[in-house]
Amino acid sequence: MTKWIVFICLLLASQLSAATEKVVVLSSYPQEVISQFEAAFEQKYPQYRLEILWRQSRDTMNYLHQPHSPVDVYWTLAQRNFAVLAKEGTLRKLNIDLSGLPRKIGGFEISDPDGYYVAHETAGYGMAYHPAELQRLGLPVPTDWKSLADPAFDGHVVMPIPSKVGYAPMLVDTLLQGYGWERGWEMLTRVAANASLADAGATFISDDVGGGRFAVGMTMDFFAVSAIANGKPLRFTYPEKVGYSPAHIASYDYDVTTGLTRQELIGALFDALITRRHAALKTMWAAIRLAESKSPSAGKPELSTAQLDATEFYHLALAAPQQRNTDDPLVRHGAKLFGQAQCDACHTPQFQTGDFARYPALSRQTIRPYTDLLLHDMGESLADHRPNFLASGREWRTPPLWGIGLAQKVEPRAGFLHDGRARTLLEAVLWHDSEGRAAARAVQSMTPSNRRDLLKFLESL
Numbered sequence: 001m002t003k004w005i006v007f008i009c010l011l012l013a014s015q016l017s018a019a020t021e022k023v024v025v026l027s028s029y030p031q032e033v034i035s036q037f038e039a040a041f042e043q044k045y046p047q048y049r050l051e052i053l054w055r056q057s058r059d060t061m062n063y064l065h066q067p068h069s070p071v072d073v074y075w076t077l078a079q080r081n082f083a084v085l086a087k088e089g090t091l092r093k094l095n096i097d098l099s100g101l102p103r104k105i106g107g108f109e110i111s112d113p114d115g116y117y118v119a120h121e122t123a124g125y126g127m128a129y130h131p132a133e134l135q136r137l138g139l140p141v142p143t144d145w146k147s148l149a150d151p152a153f154d155g156h157v158v159m160p161i162p163s164k165v166g167y168a169p170m171l172v173d174t175l176l177q178g179y180g181w182e183r184g185w186e187m188l189t190r191v192a193a194n195a196s197l198a199d200a201g202a203t204f205i206s207d208d209v210g211g212g213r214f215a216v217g218m219t220m221d222f223f224a225v226s227a228i229a230n231g232k233p234l235r236f237t238y239p240e241k242v243g244y245s246p247a248h249i250a251s252y253d254y255d256v257t258t259g260l261t262r263q264e265l266i267g268a269l270f271d272a273l274i275t276r277r278h279a280a281l282k283t284m285w286a287a288i289r290l291a292e293s294k295s296p297s298a299g300k301p302e303l304s305t306a307q308l309d310a311t312e313f314y315h316l317a318l319a320a321p322q323q324r325n326t327d328d329p330l331v332r333h334g335a336k337l338f339g340q341a342q343c344d345a346c347h348t349p350q351f352q353t354g355d356f357a358r359y360p361a362l363s364r365q366t367i368r369p370y371t372d373l374l375l376h377d378m379g380e381s382l383a384d385h386r387p388n389f390l391a392s393g394r395e396w397r398t399p400p401l402w403g404i405g406l407a408q409k410v411e412p413r414a415g416f417l418h419d420g421r422a423r424t425l426l427e428a429v430l431w432h433d434s435e436g437r438a439a440a441r442a443v444q445s446m447t448p449s450n451r452r453d454l455l456k457f458l459e460s461l
Contacts, residue, residue, distance in 0.1 A: 026053045026060065026252075028076040057081060062392075064090070070252075077123065077167055077220075077247045079110070085250070086116035092251040094118060110246040117250035121222075125171050125245070126238040128206045128224040133215040142216055144239040145175060149190035156215040157195040158208050163386035164199040167220055167245060174243030191218075210234050220245070316359060320367060321403035325460045334457025337450055341442035346398045346435070348372045370401035370461065379433025382417065394434070405459040425458050426451065 027034060038050050053071065055063055057078035064071070064085070074085070085091050093115050103111050110119040127142050134141060137156060142148055148157050160168035176184035196214065198205055205217035206224045210232030224236035303311070325331050338344060347370040356362045375395040385393035396418060404425070407414045415422055422428035432440040443451065 023072050024051045024053055024070060025073045025075055026055060026063075026071045027074075028055060028057045028060070028078070072252055073249065074117075074252055075247075075249045077245055079246060079248060082112065082117040082248045082250055086112055086114065090252065091116040094251060105244060105246075111248075117248045119246035120249050122244045122246045123220045123222045124238055125167075125174055125218070125220055125243045126224075126236055127216050128209050128219050128227070128234050128236050129216045130209050130212060130214075130233060131235055132233060133209075133212055137215055139215060141235075141237070142239075143237065145191065145218075145241065146187055148194060148216060148218070149187055151194070153216065154194045155196070157191065157217070158198055158205050158214040159191065159195040159218040160205060161197050161199050163388075170243055170245050171218060174241060178241030178243070206232065206234060313359070316362060320369070321406060321461070323368070323402075323460050324405070325456075328456070328460070330453045330456050331460045332457075333450075334453040334455070334460075337446065337454045338457055341439050341446075341454070343429075343439050343443075344370075345439070346372055346374070346376055347401055368402060371398045374398060376436065377434045378436055381433045382431060384419070401458065401461050403461065405461045425455055 025034075034052050034054075038052065042050055057076055060074075060076070060078065060081055061084065074082070074091075082091070094117075103109060103113065105122075110122070111117070127145075127148070129141060131141070133156075139152055139156065140147070142153075147153070160171065162168040162172050172188065175188050178184065179187060195218075198208065198217075205219040206227035208214050209217040210227050221236055221238075224234055228234050228236070338347075349370055350366060350368050353362060353365045353367060355364070375391050375397055377392075377394050378396050379394065382396065383394040387393050391397070399418075404416075407416070414420070416425060416428035417431060422431055426443075429443050430440050443454065446454065
């Protein structure tokens with residue numbers, strides 16, 4: 001932990017200029033973790049102030065995509081956020097020497113190959129438990145996820161809600177990938193039946209368990225270790241199937257300069273403290289590689305590169321569903337009504353593909369997907385209140401309409417909209433609200449014959 005603190009402190013120091021009095025760090029780490037770095041930084045650099053801007057990982061992208069105060073360092077457990085920011089060109093490239101440490105775990109990139117963000121630690125998923133509470137309840141110390149599925153643990157387990165807690169989706173993935181789809185879902189369902197659910201507004205699970213509210217909590221090792229260091233009467237154990245999540249750090253691309261360039265400072269420090277001297281981290285990598293070697297796929301991807309390329313080509317080369325009955329005057333009239341109702345404001349009929357160097361035949365092709373591929377607020381009636389990456393719980397991506405007329409021919413029981421609630425295409429249209437309300441009302445106000453023509457057009461797609 002001491003070396004971590006020094007590493008982060010010098011990275012923060014590299015953001016400073018003569019005119020700068022504070023360094024702004026955007027992070028989702030809890031206060032008990034942040035406070036150690038904050039204290040060490042301000043002790044080493046008393047002339048500067050460290051400002052922590054706390055945001056849950058799922059809220060960060062909305063914050064950064066709106067006008068906001070400058071952010072110098074982004075530091076959290078959310079690799080997808082880093083990948084998006086790097087692609088958008090908002091991170092500053094870091095020239096870091098990662099020799100001695102792998103860039104991948106089992107084929108999964110943990111540091112950016114182009115050097116815009118680096119993994120500085122890897123946290124593991126497991127179970128924090130309260131020994132005295134387990135003893136009081138007469139329960140054994142859990143040794144694996146399946147231990148928590150035992151009915152004896154009913155009411156004594158707490159688990160995070162995947163849609164509300166940033167680290168929880170990978171916890172679910174760990175069970176599904178570790179045990180297989182059917183067995184994993186069965187186990188997850190049984191554990192959830194025994195558990196209380198912690199949402200984004202709850203205290204960290206290690207605090208819930210440390211305070212005696214629950215006997216066991218599904219969490220990450222660093223939350224538990226932090227709570228133990230703060231005096232909580234906890235223990236932590238890794239299950240048989242362990243998932244690991246890398247944490248990353250990056251420099252946000254503002255025009256900040258220092259006497260020693262940021263790249264030189266970060267590179268020298270990372271090389272000194274991580275790649276050469278951090279024996280504990282290297283031991284962890286070795287343990288991960290050993291675990292991978294014992295996995296069914298021996299730590300290697302289940303598809304070879306050639307197989308993956310062939311699968312990708314197959315999907316890319318599949319023909320789009322062809323519209324039918326285009327000469328039918330009722331279909332043509334329905335298409336005109338589609339535009340008059342401004343359905344095409346979001347369900348954009350036509351695009352041209354860009355340049356595709358790998359498969360030139362797919363370049364500059366005219367396609368008619370009937371979508372703008374953008375997010376739209378569809379109102380409270382369609383909201384599921386489950387934010388997903390950049391989408392709020394009220395926002396949905398405009399789905400392509402090509403092939404929609406074949407849906408109930410392929411599967412007569414098929415429903416429409418994101419959750420299949422609409423039994424017919426007309427029901428799906430009338431569910432539209434907020435940004436789609438005007439179009440829905442336009443369709444509702446049509447004469448019965450015009451609505452039939454509109455539906456006949458949709459059924460032709």
